[in-house]
Amino acid sequence: xxxxxxxxxxxxxxxxxxxxxxxxxxxxxxxxxxxxxxxxxxxxxxxxxxxxxxxxxxxxxxxxxxxxxxxxxxxxxxxxxxxxxxxxxxxxxxxxxxxxxxxxxxxxxxxxxxxxxxxxxxxxxxxxxxxxxxxxxxxxxxxxxxxxxxxxxxxxxxxxxxxxxxxxxxxxxxxxxxxxxxxxxxxxxxxxxxxxxxxxxxxxxxxxxxxxxxxxxxxxxxxxxxxxxxxxxxxxxxxxxxxxxxxxx
Numbered sequence: 626x627x628x629x630x631x632x633x634x635x636x637x638x639x640x641x642x643x644x645x646x647x648x649x650x651x652x653x654x655x656x657x658x659x660x661x662x663x664x665x666x667x668x669x670x671x672x673x674x675x676x677x678x679x680x681x682x683x684x685x686x687x688x689x690x691x692x693x694x695x696x697x698x699x700x701x702x703x704x705x706x707x708x709x710x711x712x713x714x715x716x717x718x719x720x721x722x723x724x725x726x727x728x729x730x731x732x733x734x735x736x737x738x739x740x741x742x743x744x745x746x747x748x749x750x751x752x753x754x755x756x757x758x759x760x761x762x763x764x765x766x767x768x769x770x771x772x773x774x775x776x777x778x779x780x781x782x783x784x785x786x787x788x789x790x791x792x793x794x795x796x797x798x799x800x801x802x803x804x805x806x807x808x809x810x811x812x813x814x815x816x817x818x819x820x821x822x823x824x825x826x827x828x829x830x831x832x833x834x835x836x837x838x839x840x841x842x843x844x845x846x847x848x849x850x851x852x853x854x855x856x857x858x859x860x861x862x863x864x865x866x867x868x869x870x871x872x873x874x
Contacts, residue, residue, distance in 0.1 A: 631656045631868065634860075635795035635824075637805045639663045639781075642689075646799070646853050653857065654868030658791040662808035665690050665779050668756060670698045677774055678702065681751035683728075683742060685709040687735050687762050691753040692718035694778035707745075711738045711762075712851055733851030734830065739765025747771055756780035759832075783808035788819065797825040797864070799856050803836035810840045827860050 647657035712733030813819030848855035
C-alpha cells in the first residue's frame, strides 16, 4: 500500500445500510462512497398476525430488515418460540430486541438457513420476509414436510435520480442484491459506462452475479458469504494491493 491511496469502495444498498458498511470499510483501511439505490418500506402485518406468531415454534428472519420489522410488530415472543437468522447481522438485531437467537446460518444464504432449520425438526415455522423476496428458506422447509408460514413485513423499492459524481472515483463497487443491481443500472441509464475504467465489480453471491452479467456488467469477484467481510475477502483476492487489515475489529 506504500505510495498508493486507500481504495474507494462504492456502496449501492439503502442509505442506512451504506452508512453501516462505510464505517466498517473505513475501519479496515478503505475509503467509501455511496449511491443509495434502495429503500425499505414497512408493510402492516396481517389481521391474524398475533395468532400466526403464537402458532410457530420457530420464527426465521431472512434479512436484517426482517428482524427489525419483527421486533417492531412483535415486541415480545414466548421463550418457547425459538429464533433463527440468515446471518450475523440479522442475529444481532434479534439479540438486541429479544436477548437471544438460537440459530444462525453459517454462510448467510436462505437455503442454508432452511436446511439448518430442518435439522432442528421444527413443528411449524414462521418466516419473516420481504414482499417479492426469495423463498429459499420456505422451499427447504416445505421440501422436508415442515408446515411453513410466510409473512411479508416490508418491501424494497428502487431509488431514482442520477448517480452522484463520486461514482466516478470508485476503485471497487460492491453489489449486495439483484435489486440493487437493477436499481443502479436504472439510475445509470447506460450500465456499460456507469463505472469508471478499472473499477472492480464485487458481488455478494451467485444470484447477484447473474443480475450483473444480465445487465452488462463484468463480475471481477464473488463473495463466498453474504456479508461485508466476504465481499472484502473477495476484493482482496482480486486486488493484491487491497488493505490487509483484520476483518474483525
